[in-house]
Amino acid sequence: MRLSKLFFQTLREVPADADVVSHQLMMRAGMIHQIAAGIFDFLPLALRTKQKIEEIFRAEMDAIGGQEVTLPMVHPAELWQKTGRWYQIGSDMARFRDRNDREMVLGMTHEEIMADLVKKYIKSYRQLPTMLYQIQTKFRDEPRPRAGLLRVREFTMKDAYTFDRDEAGIDSYYPHFYQAYFNIFRRAGIDVVAVKSDTGMMGGRMAHEFMALTEIGEDTLVLCPSCGYSANRQVALFRKPDPPAEDPLPLQEVATPGVTTIAALAEFLQVEPSATAKAVFLVADIEQPDGKVQEQFVFCVVRGDMELNETKLTNAIRARRLRPATTPEIQAVGAEPGYGSPVGVHREAMWLVVDDLVARSPNLVAGANRAGYHLLNTNYGREYSADQVVDLAAASDGHSCLHCGAPLYTARGVEVGNIFKLGTKYSIAMGATYLDENGEEKPIVMGSYGIGSGRLMAVIVELHHDEAGIQWPITVAPYQVMLVSLATEKTPEVTAAADQLYAELLAAGVEVLYDDRDERAGVKFNDADLLGIPIRLTLGAKGLKNGVVEGKLRRSGESFTFAVSTAVAEVQALIAAEIARIQATVLPVPFED
RNA sequence: CGGGGAGUAGCGCAGUCUGGCAGCGCACAGCGUUUGGGACGCUGGGGUCGUAGGUUCAAAUCCUAUCUCCCCGACCA
The missing domain is CATH 3.40.50.800 (Anticodon-binding domain)
Known part of the structure; x- marks a missing residue:
């Protein structure tokens, strides 16, 4: 290509809207052009790179038995209603009506459509396993697109889907994807770490995210330098310290005027934050057995030196969503902001969840549920008991690795790909079944596996550039x-x-x-x-x-x-x-x- | 959705406070000189000043509403 004919223009100055390097450089190099928040034109240079990335996708997918298809990006609402995601997903899903007033959506992902497709074609165990993939546009109406191509609303994704007879089938397919993903990212010139992740709205049994380590990443990863344990902080486990071996001491109320934070409390009483209990008040949307969603006041307790991990909590109580409780809501259950504890509150008005370490730690300082006072020597099982005792604490720098005990560290990462064992959620909903050797009808076991081409392109630039430009x-x-x-x-x-x-x-x-x-x-x-x-x-x-x-x-x-x-x-x-x-x-x- | 910032030529910006010819740099076109790390001179084209309404003799500038974009947070297969 002659540069004199190429449709592009380099910019000497950095566009004002771009503040991450990949966005700046791709704009300056005349590769991309934004037409709305999170929606971009790809110019010839960018398209060539995108196509090269996608050829790597094709090669690696084909190598593990994939067959390429293209499914539509406009879907009838009916398919999404069958799995319930039509109702679960909020305004991230773009919906519209066609001329005949039928409800339609722009595809954000294709589990429903894939399950609907294989339902018609897969009838026998002899046809399994099968793997289909596509490289297709998705639209997700993100609340906040940002950072150029890193977080957009319209994007191209390689999404692959596996169809297996049973869990053992996907268990053997899944590691092939794990390897193929490493191959893809390395062939594209970047290194990634695979971390265990939350399955989120996808549901399913196991998921990994492939993260490129960079400061601009939106996710925090917890990594073990010794044994290689790696997880998204949302689900990261760690070995909790042993609580001190003390005999329970008598409960005692002390005046702590104006002391409303753990740091201030520790300072005021001259104790370690680890000797205190932290109360967190939330309101959760919980789906009831009858399918209705109700708000539930949730009272969480973690040790003062730790933070609540809201993903762990969400999963533990099966919440749809969480929001902070308001002061009137907190007082309505007999607690007091800044001086909260589970001792003496209206237990029937709340769901009380206590971190397992708190339940094992003796003589913690906690709030007295009245302004200006705290309690010394609270003990789980003596002053209060919980509806649930589970791991609620967020792993942080310096915590011990669950597997080897070495100190963990945290790093920022960008998710460039993910793989999910979905199970039968979609196949059951869509009626995608097969007959096994015994003539018995069984639901197909699915997996789904995504990589965004544009985001990967941006990450490559983030990791390969200098002051003068891209490398x-x-x-x-x-x-x-x-x-x-x-x-x-x-x-x-x-x-x-x-x-x-x-x-x-x-x-x-x-x-x-x-x-x-x-x-x-x-x-x-x-x-x-x-x-x-x-x-x-x-x-x-x-x-x-x-x-x-x-x-x-x-x-x-x-x-x-x-x-x-x-x-x-x-x-x-x-x-x-x-x-x-x-x-x-x-x-x-x-x-x- | 909460907080902050910004909409003036393709890009970067000044002008807005204090109303009075819409400007500068880059880019673009023509001519000439230049020619191994973002040349120089001359000439030129390009604007509903985000949009709508209002105040005023007069609005980029003041008032009201509204739209859009960016950042932080919330959110996020």
């Missing part, structure tokens, strides 16, 4: 080679040589972007750095006089001198070396169950 890994670069001609009006021989080299590179099958523009050298070099094409070839009057063309690797700055006559072969070797360098990172990964 594309060669496997996903829009072009492999950028040929920069430094010809001027006075050096037509340079133009001729560059034209010829361009033609030879094209003929040799090299993906080459040819900067034939009438620009000064500085402009061309700066644009080349910005676009981040991995190999730059420079042909100018000086070099040509000596019969040489200069080569340079964008990622390292390493430079080479090639004879013009052998340049094509040298470049091909360089491309092969760059590809091999990335391919060398694609290795077997042990499956962490």
Whole structure:
């Protein structure tokens, strides 16, 4: 491609709306253009990279038995009503009516549609397992799109679905995806960690998220440096410290005027925060046995040195959603904000959930449920008992690893992919069943597996750039080679040589972007750095006089001198070396169950 | 949905407080000089000042409403 003809424009200045690096660089490189919050145009350079990423998806999916299909992105509401997600999902789902007043949705994911499809075609255990995938547009009306391509409303996703006879079937398929995902990300030039994750609205038994570690990530990960344990903080487990071995002491009320935080309480009483109990008041939407959703006041207790993990709580009490309780609601159950404890509250008006460590810790300081007073020496089972005793605490830096005891650390990550064991939720709802060897009708066991192409592209830029611009890994670069001609009006021989080299590179099958523009050298070099094409070839009057063309690797700055006559072969070797360098990172990964 | 910021040429911004010809830089077009890391000169094109209503002799500027975008939070397969 000749740069003089390419539909693009580089920007010298950073667009005001862009504040993460990947967004800035892709805007400046003329790759993307925003038309609304979280909705982008992909220009030719971006599209080439997106297509390369998607070719990697196809190769890895095909390698584990996938067959590509394309399902619509407009769905009748009926399919979503069958699984109940029509009712569960809020305004993230874009809904509209067609001309005949039928309710329709824009697809946010395709479990329903896939289950509906296989229902018609899969009848026998002989047809299982099957894996279908597509690369398709999704629309999710996110409340807050942000950070360029990292969090958008309309996006392309590779979503794959497995169909197995039983749990054992998916248990054996799932690790293939786990490996394929590592292969995909490594072939795209990034490293990821797989973490156990919450199954959220997808439901299901097991899920992993593939996280790229970067400061701009929205998720917090908990990692063990010793045994490799890794989990999203939402579900991360840790080994709780042993509570001190003390005999229960008599309950005692003390005046603590104006002391409403754990830190202030610890300071005032000269005790460790770990010797206190923290009360958290929430209101949960709980689905009742009759299907109606009711609000329930939830009183949570964790130790003062720990934080409540709302995902753990949500799962423990099977809540639809949580919100903080208001002061009147808190007082209505006999508690007092800042001085709350489960001692002496109206137990019948609440669901009381206590962290297991609190239940095991003797003589904790807790609120007295009246302003200005706390209680010393509260003991679970003596002053109060709970509706549920479960793990509610959020894992943090320095906590001990559940498996090996080493201190955990936290890191920020961007979720670039996920894999779910879905079970039979969708197949039962849609009636997707098969007959087994005994002629018995059984629901198909499903899994679903997603990767967003645009987000992955943005993450690659986040992880591969410098001050001057992008540094594309060669496997996903829009072009492999950028040929920069430094010809001027006075050096037509340079133009001729560059034209010829361009033609030879094209003929040799090299993906080459040819900067034939009438620009000064500085402009061309700066644009080349910005676009981040991995190999730059420079042909100018000086070099040509000596019969040489200069080569340079964008990622390292390493430079080479090639004879013009052998340049094509040298470049091909360089491309092969760059590809091999990335391919060398694609290795077997042990499956962490 | 809560808090904050911003809408003026394709991009970055000034002008708004204190109403009075709509500007600057980049980009774009033409001509000339230049030509290995974002050249220079001259000339030129491009604007419903987010939208609607109001106040006023006069509104980018004041008032009211509204839309949009960005950031933090809530939310998020």
